[in-house]
Amino acid sequence: MSINHSKETHYPAKESFLSSFFRSLTEEIKAALVATLWFCFLTLPLVCFRINANTQKIDYLWERLPKVAIIAFVATLIWRFLRKRLSFSHVKDTLDEVSGPPPDEARGPGGSWVTYLMAAKHKKLYAILALAFLVTIPFWVSPYVVMILITALIYICLGLGLNIVVGVSGLLNLGYVAFYAIGAYTYALLNHSFGLSFWICLPLGALTATTLGLLLGLPILRLSGDYLAIVTLGFGEIIRLVLTNANFTNGPSGIGGIAPPGLFGINLNATVKPFLVNLHLMHKDMDLNKVLIFFIMLLMVILTIICVFRLENSRLGRAWLALREDEVACQAMGINRTKAKLTAFAIGSTWAGLAGVVFASQITFINPSNFTFMQSVMILSIVVLGGMGSIPGVIVGAIVLTLLPEYLRGFANYRMLLFGLLMVLMMVFRPGGLIQSTRQVYIHKPLENKEP
Amino acid sequence: MMTGQLEDNKLVLATLGVSIIFGGLTALDNVNFEMERDSITTLIGPNGAGKTTFFNCLTGIYKPTSGTINYYPTPEKLTSLIGLAPDRITTIGLARTFQNIRLFNNLTVLENILIACHSRMKAGLLGALFRDSKTRAEEKAMADYSYSLLEQYGLAKSANHLAKNLPYGDQRRLEIVRALATRPVILLLDEPAAGLNNQETKDLDAFIRLIRDKEKLSVLLIEHDMSLVMSVSEKVYVMEYGRVIASGPPEEIQKDPKVIKAYLGEE
Numbered sequence: 001m002s003i004n005h006s007k008e009t010h011y012p013a014k015e016s017f018l019s020s021f022f023r024s025l026t027e028e029i030k031a032a033l034v035a036t037l038w039f040c041f042l043t044l045p046l047v048c049f050r051i052n053a054n055t056q057k058i059d060y061l062w063e064r065l066p067k068v069a070i071i072a073f074v075a076t077l078i079w080r081f082l083r084k085r086l087s088f089s090h091v092k093d094t095l096d097e098v099s100g101p102p103p104d105e106a107r108g109p110g111g112s113w114v115t116y117l118m119a120a121k122h123k124k125l126y127a128i129l130a131l132a133f134l135v136t137i138p139f140w141v142s143p144y145v146v147m148i149l150i151t152a153l154i155y156i157c158l159g160l161g162l163n164i165v166v167g168v169s170g171l172l173n174l175g176y177v178a179f180y181a182i183g184a185y186t187y188a189l190l191n192h193s194f195g196l197s198f199w200i201c202l203p204l205g206a207l208t209a210t211t212l213g214l215l216l217g218l219p220i221l222r223l224s225g226d227y228l229a230i231v232t233l234g235f236g237e238i239i240r241l242v243l244t245n246a247n248f249t250n251g252p253s254g255i256g257g258i259a260p261p262g263l264f265g266i267n268l269n270a271t272v273k274p275f276l277v278n279l280h281l282m283h284k285d286m287d288l289n290k291v292l293i294f295f296i297m298l299l300m301v302i303l304t305i306i307c308v309f310r311l312e313n314s315r316l317g318r319a320w321l322a323l324r325e326d327e328v329a330c331q332a333m334g335i336n337r338t339k340a341k342l343t344a345f346a347i348g349s350t351w352a353g354l355a356g357v358v359f360a361s362q363i364t365f366i367n368p369s370n371f372t373f374m375q376s377v378m379i380l381s382i383v384v385l386g387g388m389g390s391i392p393g394v395i396v397g398a399i400v401l402t403l404l405p406e407y408l409r410g411f412a413n414y415r416m417l418l419f420g421l422l423m424v425l426m427m428v429f430r431p432g433g434l435i436q437s438t439r440q441v442y443i444h445k446p447l448e449n450k451e452p
Numbered sequence: 453m454m455t456g457q458l459e460d461n462k463l464v465l466a467t468l469g470v471s472i473i474f475g476g477l478t479a480l481d482n483v484n485f486e487m488e489r490d491s492i493t494t495l496i497g498p499n500g501a502g503k504t505t506f507f508n509c510l511t512g513i514y515k516p517t518s519g520t521i522n523y524y525p526t527p528e529k530l531t532s533l534i535g536l537a538p539d540r541i542t543t544i545g546l547a548r549t550f551q552n553i554r555l556f557n558n559l560t561v562l563e564n565i566l567i568a569c570h571s572r573m574k575a576g577l578l579g580a581l582f583r584d585s586k587t588r589a590e591e592k593a594m595a596d597y598s599y600s601l602l603e604q605y606g607l608a609k610s611a612n613h614l615a616k617n618l619p620y621g622d623q624r625r626l627e628i629v630r631a632l633a634t635r636p637v638i639l640l641l642d643e644p645a646a647g648l649n650n651q652e653t654k655d656l657d658a659f660i661r662l663i664r665d666k667e668k669l670s671v672l673l674i675e676h677d678m679s680l681v682m683s684v685s686e687k688v689y690v691m692e693y694g695r696v697i698a699s700g701p702p703e704e705i706q707k708d709p710k711v712i713k714a715y716l717g718e719e
């Protein structure tokens with residue numbers, strides 16, 4: 001269970017791993033079948049439908065479905081097997097360590113400590129492998145895919161930021177897109193009017209969004225639940241209307257010609273690209289500025305994950321969690337509710353600001369219609385679909401929800417319908433989200449050899 | 453009986469003329485109350501008498517319409533609790549449990565305790581993000597403290613379980629231990645025996661005494677279970693319709709005709 005389900009599942013202590021796995025084989029198969037069905041359903045448009053560019057019609061490729069199903073099924077079984085195995089050894093360790101309570105007298109002062117570890121072994125190795133794979137992507141895909149991936153990464157960032165506010169702190173924010181817009185416009189305006197570079201505007205955009213988060217946070221501190229949702233919704237709309245009607249933002253026509261992020265003033269497309277293309281290491285139409293943005297976003301997502309994980313397991317993050325769980329009890333624990341709410345709001349907004357700056361540099365032309373209420377809904381859906389408060393959940397949610405529309409382009413008319421259907425199905429079958437949030441396990445290790 | 457708080461430094465808490473009015477309803481009416489340091493005091497009374505409301509006034513959730521609440525963290529020091537925010541009141545030494553358990557359900561037992569250590573920890577935003585050695589040391593020290601607290605009070609085995617998955621009795625117990633983790637001077641327990649069976653109530657009796665002796669604190673208890681009240685308390689206050697109608701040692705209270713009338717109705 002890595003850190004996951006150790007609280008719900010009990011393994012018979014002495015049973016060997018294999019026998020325990022086969023004893024539950026039918027259950028494993030059932031679970032794998034369900035996963036396969038889900039997988040097929042989710043990837044259906046991707047696998048079986050293709051838009052024929054010539055005829056502008058959709059080709060149906062049903063013969064691919066069984067293959068995909070079989071692969072998904074086998075992969076799921078293997079995945080579950082490995083996962084269970086990992087957790088099996090882990091749960092045994094924990095049981096050994098936690099269940100033998102050392103007698104009171106045996107523990108001298110500081111005679112024991114609690115170490116907290118993420119449980120899975122080799123976790124770092126997997127992470128590095130995954131990262132290495134991600135880094136190679138721009139070198140073998142088309143420019144179009146890079147664009148989609150950048151969007152996905154931006155939404156991961158937004159999802160993780162909103163997750164701090166909604167998932168961790170339980171403050172329903174329907175105007176999150178406003179902070180995203182603020183980030184984007186900060187860069188666009190500063191770049192347009194003063195020629196400030198991306199790298200200077202990145203922190204500035206974040207700072208502006210944070211400040212605005214604080215400003216919005218102040219008046220709405222007393223609100224919670226539905227009222228909070230309504231006020232934040234209104235705030236999002238106000239920002240959009242200001243952007244549409246103000247002169248300095250150039251109104252509905254927006255701001256164009258926003259500079260891409262530079263890298264020490266090198267013209268990547270002129271110098272590095274011919275070299276890579278000659279070596280067949282890059283698609284010939286690739287814009288290296290986009291590749292740079294891809295890497296920037298990748299780095300940003302990694303940093304975000306680390307930050308959010310650290311926050312969640314810190315004094316501040318626990319205060320947010322307490323706020324979400326029970327406001328009255330939270331105060332009764334000596335937590336300043338005002339401070340907790342304000343910090344959650346402000347820090348959540350910071351990420352929207354960061355993502356906004358990158359977004360502006362990616363599409364180089366922004367206008368208020370990029371920042372509508374639907375965007376807020378989309379980001380909120382990512383958090384809810386993925387799993388409130390769950391970092392891997394939000395990542396998966398962002399990927400599903402940004403890739404899905406791309407593949408559903410063929411049915412533009414039914415897109416929102418399918419989207420809604422998916423959400424309803426999710427709420428019925430997995431109300432906790434795709435990957436439910438789990439709490440960190442603290443492992444207690446009695447101190448050995450404490451005698452001098 | 454109620455005006456002598458200043459010359460008497462045995463007191464840890466004293467209220468004078470505390471009243472609170474909700475709309476037309478006088479939920480607390482001129483409540484005078486005194487509590488001695490390191491004692492176990494109980495508040496009893498029929499449903500709706502205002503006991504929980506009194507707790508809420510003490511802990512800052514409600515602000516009394518009038519009256520004073522004086523708290524003596526140490527015999528020499530006097531602090532007025534009127535107008536302080538609930539979190540501030542917890543920080544200076546009053547911790548409470550709730551009539552209907554209010555645990556952080558989706559967090560683990562250990563995290564519930566860690567949250568209660570909040571005001572004794574220092575790490576801020578930067579500490580959380582950079583996890584410097586100071587922050588790590590603090591986290592470890594607090595996790596260690598929390599675990600040892602759980603160990604002392606028999607909850608260590610469930611340290612990593614979600615609070616909502618604990619059996620009911622353990623949830624009650626966890627709520628008390630969580631309150632202890634704030635290092636209170638006064639522990640306020642709102643009907644801790646509600647929903648417990650006979651054996652669990654007996655355990656609770658021992659548990660309350662153990663806490664009082666081990667942690668050196670004063671306990672204020674709201675309770676309906678008379679056997680527990682009579683055995684554990686050193687002083688009993690009886691409330692009815694927001695008023696204190698009697699106070700004194702349990703044996704006297706048991707015989708007081710006013711109390712009998714309040715509980716059994718008119719003859």
Ligand SMILES: Nc1ncnc2c1ncn2[C@@H]1O[C@H](COP(=O)(O)OP(=O)(O)OP(=O)(O)O)[C@@H](O)[C@H]1O
Nearest residue numbers: 474477479497498499500501502503504505506551
């Ligand atoms: N916030 C509030 N607004 C209005 N009335 C309130 C409020 N809080 C409490 N009351 C009223 O005050 C009275 C006392 O309630 P309280 O909860 O203090 O009773 P109690 O003695 O704790 O009773 P029980 O034994 O049932 O817990 C009740 O009539 C209740 O309806």
Ligand SMILES: [Mg+2]
Nearest residue numbers: 503504505551
């Ligand atoms: Mg009550």
